[in-house]
Amino acid sequence: MLSSILAAGLxxxxxxxxxxxTYNTMYxxxxxxxxxxxxxxxxxxxxxxxxxxxLGLPLIVGxxxxxxxxxxxxxxxxxxxxxxxxxxxxxxxxxxxxxxxALMIQQVTAIEWSTEPQPFPRVLGIGSGTSxxxxxxxxxxxxxxxxxLELLYRRTLIGRAFLAIAEDNFxxxxxxxxxxxxxxxxxxxxxxxxxxxxxxxxxxxxAFFANxxxxxxxxFVPVALGGLGNNRGALIGGFALGVFQQAxxxxxxxxxxxxxxxxxxxxxxxxxxxxxxxxxxxxxV
Amino acid sequence: MRxxxxxxxxxxxxxxxxxxxxxxxxxVVFGLAAAVPQxxxxxWVLIATRAAIYWLLVAALxxxxxxxxxxxxxxxxxxTLGAYTTSVLAGGAVLPPLPAFAALALAGVAGALFGxxxxxPALRLRTFYFAMSTLGFATIVTxxxxxWQSVTGGGIGLPGPELPAPFNTPAGFFYLCLALAxxxxxxxxxxxxxxxxxxxxxxxxxxVAAEAIGISKARLLVAVFLFSGAVAAIAGGLFxxxxxxxxxxxxxxxxxxxxxxxxxIGGRGSIIGPMLGTIILTLLxxxxxxxxxxxxxxxxxxxxxxxxxAPGGIAALIDFRSRRPLTVNRAVVPRPALLGQVLSxxxxxxxxxxxxxxxxxQVVLSFGGVRALDGLDxxxxxxxxxxxxxxxxxxxxxALNVISGYYRPEAGSVTFGDQPLGAASPVTRAAHGIARxxxxxxxxxxxxxxxxxxxxxxxxxxxxxxxxxxxxxRHRDDERRLRAxxxxxxxxxxxxxxxxxxxxxxxxxxxxxxxxxxxLMLRPAFLLLDEPAAGLSADxxxxxxxxxxxxxxxGTGVLLVEHHADMIFDICDQVTVLNLGRVLAxxxxxxxxxxxEVVSAYLGG
Numbered sequence: 001m002l003s004s005i006l007a008a009g010l011x012x013x014x015x016x017x018x019x020x021x022t023y024n025t026m027y028x029x030x031x032x033x034x035x036x037x038x039x040x041x042x043x044x045x046x047x048x049x050x051x052x053x054x055l056g057l058p059l060i061v062g063x064x065x066x067x068x069x070x071x072x073x074x075x076x077x078x079x080x081x082x083x084x085x086x087x088x089x090x091x092x093x094x095x096x097x098x099x100x101x102a103l104m105i106q107q108v109t110a111i112e113w114s115t116e117p118q119p120f121p122r123v124l125g126i127g128s129g130t131s132x133x134x135x136x137x138x139x140x141x142x143x144x145x146x147x148x149l150e151l152l153y154r155r156t157l158i159g160r161a162f163l164a165i166a167e168d169n170f171x172x173x174x175x176x177x178x179x180x181x182x183x184x185x186x187x188x189x190x191x192x193x194x195x196x197x198x199x200x201x202x203x204x205x206x207a208f209f210a211n212x213x214x215x216x217x218x219x220f221v222p223v224a225l226g227g228l229g230n231n232r233g234a235l236i237g238g239f240a241l242g243v244f245q246q247a248x249x250x251x252x253x254x255x256x257x258x259x260x261x262x263x264x265x266x267x268x269x270x271x272x273x274x275x276x277x278x279x280x281x282x283x284x285v
Numbered sequence: 286m287r288x289x290x291x292x293x294x295x296x297x298x299x300x301x302x303x304x305x306x307x308x309x310x311x312x313v314v315f316g317l318a319a320a321v322p323q324x325x326x327x328x329w330v331l332i333a334t335r336a337a338i339y340w341l342l343v344a345a346l347x348x349x350x351x352x353x354x355x356x357x358x359x360x361x362x363x364x365t366l367g368a369y370t371t372s373v374l375a376g377g378a379v380l381p382p383l384p385a386f387a388a389l390a391l392a393g394v395a396g397a398l399f400g401x402x403x404x405x406p407a408l409r410l411r412t413f414y415f416a417m418s419t420l421g422f423a424t425i426v427t428x429x430x431x432x433w434q435s436v437t438g439g440g441i442g443l444p445g446p447e448l449p450a451p452f453n454t455p456a457g458f459f460y461l462c463l464a465l466a467x468x469x470x471x472x473x474x475x476x477x478x479x480x481x482x483x484x485x486x487x488x489x490x491x492x493v494a495a496e497a498i499g500i501s502k503a504r505l506l507v508a509v510f511l512f513s514g515a516v517a518a519i520a521g522g523l524f525x526x527x528x529x530x531x532x533x534x535x536x537x538x539x540x541x542x543x544x545x546x547x548x549x550i551g552g553r554g555s556i557i558g559p560m561l562g563t564i565i566l567t568l569l570x571x572x573x574x575x576x577x578x579x580x581x582x583x584x585x586x587x588x589x590x591x592x593x594x595a596p597g598g599i600a601a602l603i604d605f606r607s608r609r610p611l612t613v614n615r616a617v618v619p620r621p622a623l624l625g626q627v628l629s630x631x632x633x634x635x636x637x638x639x640x641x642x643x644x645x646x647q648v649v650l651s652f653g654g655v656r657a658l659d660g661l662d663x664x665x666x667x668x669x670x671x672x673x674x675x676x677x678x679x680x681x682x683x684a685l686n687v688i689s690g691y692y693r694p695e696a697g698s699v700t701f702g703d704q705p706l707g708a709a710s711p712v713t714r715a716a717h718g719i720a721r722x723x724x725x726x727x728x729x730x731x732x733x734x735x736x737x738x739x740x741x742x743x744x745x746x747x748x749x750x751x752x753x754x755x756x757x758x759r760h761r762d763d764e765r766r767l768r769a770x771x772x773x774x775x776x777x778x779x780x781x782x783x784x785x786x787x788x789x790x791x792x793x794x795x796x797x798x799x800x801x802x803x804x805l806m807l808r809p810a811f812l813l814l815d816e817p818a819a820g821l822s823a824d825x826x827x828x829x830x831x832x833x834x835x836x837x838x839x840g841t842g843v844l845l846v847e848h849h850a851d852m853i854f855d856i857c858d859q860v861t862v863l864n865l866g867r868v869l870a871x872x873x874x875x876x877x878x879x880x881x882e883v884v885s886a887y888l889g890g
Binding site for chain 2: 033080081084085091092093095096097099100101103104107108111213214216217220224256258259262265266269270273
């Protein structure tokens with residue numbers, strides 16, 4: 001019993017963590033939290049199923065096409081919903097513009113794809129029971145993403161440029177960094193991470209349009225708990241959330257496990273508004 | 286004598302827009318709605334009933350979204366909660382059945398409680414977090430409704446409550462909903478046009494200033510969340526009756542979006558706008574039946590367009606008053622002679638507050654590695670003008686922010702007479718009689734000049750939130766008093782004739798004087814001015830100086846942070862010079878002017 005709670009908990013936790021990293025990647029580049037993060041996770045599943053099962057493409061082709069499409073959605077987010085409202089960040093218009101875009105994506109998926117959960121293809125066909133690939137694939141994808149991002153940010157020039165933009169936008173621009181280009185690249189990267197979350201978790205969550213708002217919320221919880229822009233926080237928060245949710249599912253039953261998550265979310269945020277690993281905000285006056 | 290006449294004329298109600306002009310659009314809409322059962326069939330009565338129920342909810346939600354600026358995107362959760370609570374209590378499957386109206390009232394209580402629970406994150410967290418927590422709540426309520434089969438009937442659902450005669454016919458039920466919607470419109474209008482409404486938009490657009498004014502965001506928002514939650518849940522109960530049978534499918538997230546977008550289409554800070562928005566969005570699917578499946582998509586497109594193209598919504602389109610040109614070449618000419626009335630408000634001078642000094646002792650505060658204040662000692666005497674000067678980065682504004690409670694010093698004490706002033710609690714300063722202005726004027730641009738100044742007197746209001754909702758006597762007295770006081774304050778700083786102009790249409794210098802008028806509304810014991818002369822012309826600076834000196838003579842202590850050395854030496858009784866977070870020199874203007882170190886460090890030879 002414990003092993004199945006852990007297996008399922010870590011698996012959904014990895015998906016949540018990846019969506020959290022998607023939020024963070026967009027936030028670092030633009031100081032914008034985007035509602036399209038969860039939709040990217042949903043699209044990862046839906047597009048994977050579309051390319052591999054419905055169109056019958058080879059798995060690897062379907063995988064690459066899925067990530068490419070999600071990267072495009074990330075770029076569209078930047079152009080349509082983020083760039084026009086960057087000038088007035090303090091008015092929080094981005095909440096509305098990204099929400100609008102997220103709703104459009106979700107509605108088009110519901111109408112053009114299906115309103116019922118659709119099956120997702122077997123990816124590698126390895127393992128069974130609690131060691132089935134549907135449980136460890138998301139964890140592996142999450143580990144690969146975190147390691148990859150760390151390498152990118154610490155070892156490559158473009159990664160350092162990302163960090164510079166995240167640290168101090170104005171200073172980075174004064175240094176002559178192409179801020180707009182880097183922002184678009186960050187959103188494309190965020191799209192890929194979000195798509196990976198959905199694709200690796202596809203066998204677990206299926207190809208279902210309503211995963212969008214669900215992942216929006218459950219992917220945001222680790223970000224809120226770990227602190228905005230903090231990938232390590234999102235990773236720890238995601239796994240903790242996944243295991244907590246599965247344990248609550250087992251102990252108090254399906255009805256109230258989501259209530260338990262919500263209550264935990266509110267309590268932790270009221271106690272530590274900056275998240276458990278976050279930093280205090282800059283001065284206001 | 287002349288002033289008294291002018292005063293009487295200034296208080297003439299004819300100068301404010303006539304009340305009927307504000308009420309007329311509502312009368313037209315409700316009149317047309319009331320005629321629907323006479324003019325058409327049951328189908329349209331049903332649609333009109335739905336619109337009335339939606340508006341009931343949206344009217345209350347408008348206080349949260351449109352006025353307080355909190356992005357509550359998941360309000361369908363409270364509709365769901367109300368619908369299920371009413372249906373379960375009236376149905377009698379779980380508990381003995383209750384009369385429908387009792388069930389509706391209990392649903393209101395439950396809605397108020399959950400309204401606060403969902404709203405709690407808004408008290409401490411940033412916008413996106415609140416949007417998320419309402420979204421999360423909406424997701425969860427639907428999941429619970431689906432899974433808690435023994436009570437909610439799960440996916441099969443349960444019948445909605447049946448109302449007793451005469452409300453059991455389509456027309457009878459419609460008039461009930463319309464009456465409730467009308468009552469709710471009236472109540473939210475009372476709030477919107479009163480002290481609480483102004484406090485809400487202050488929290489929305491100038492939250493830092495709101496704290497200095499003494500507006501407690503938490504208490505204010507809790508009151509609004511209680512009210513809106515209760516109304517939304519009652520709307521849910523009516524919605525269940527309208528549907529006759531409810532399942533979780535009836536409460537899709539699309540409804541939340543409809544409510545939310547109605548307000549944004551209508552325009553923030555307006556009531557008629559969101560009302561028209563609700564009606565339009567409710568009717569839209571009826572006229573565009575083939576597009577029904579795409580309705581949410583259309584709402585989303587509308588939302589994006591509104592955000593990107595017309596952030597003011599319908600209200601801004603029909604706001605003709607704000608397009609009338611203003612007089613050009615306006616000059617602000619303060620009338621310091623009126624200060625006596627403004628600062629005493631009819632009470633004998635000096636009767637309300639004992640004269641006590643503000644004292645800082647060994648205050649230390651660093652930002653990162655920089656010691657902005659490095660053991661600062663400062664005494665500000667009551668009833669005098671105290672200048673604070675020094676080079677950039679010497680800690681002037683930081684000292685002011687410590688006194689007004691925005692920063693928490695790492696060491697040292699701040700006392701007002703013998704009372705300590707709590708650190709990091711700016712909202713308590715207004716009650717001590719400490720008012721301030723800001724380096725960059727923090728004004729609500731979308732509110733009128735009059736409303737902005739009236740905000741400054743928020744703590745003098747005596748009516749409770751409920752009294753304001755119902756426009757009881759104390760609420761009306763508060764409004765009358767605050768309006769008269771604000772008019773006097775505006776005349777004193779020299780801004781008359783601009784009362785009903787939106788503040789964002791004024792010039793920068795005028796905004797500075799609005800801030801001073803707003804601060805005077807507090808009848809402050811101390812007034813902290815943060816570079817009030819920045820961006821003013823030489824003439825304006827001279828007049829401002831005269832006004833400040835006169836404020837000091839009326840018993841209000843003034844702390845003046847300024848770079849205009851001439852003005853400082855001209856009007857101050859005491860001057861303190863800061864350098865590197867410490868006092869470099871202190872004394873009368875004459876002493877400072879010849880102080881050797883000051884001249885070399887700051888004034889220049």
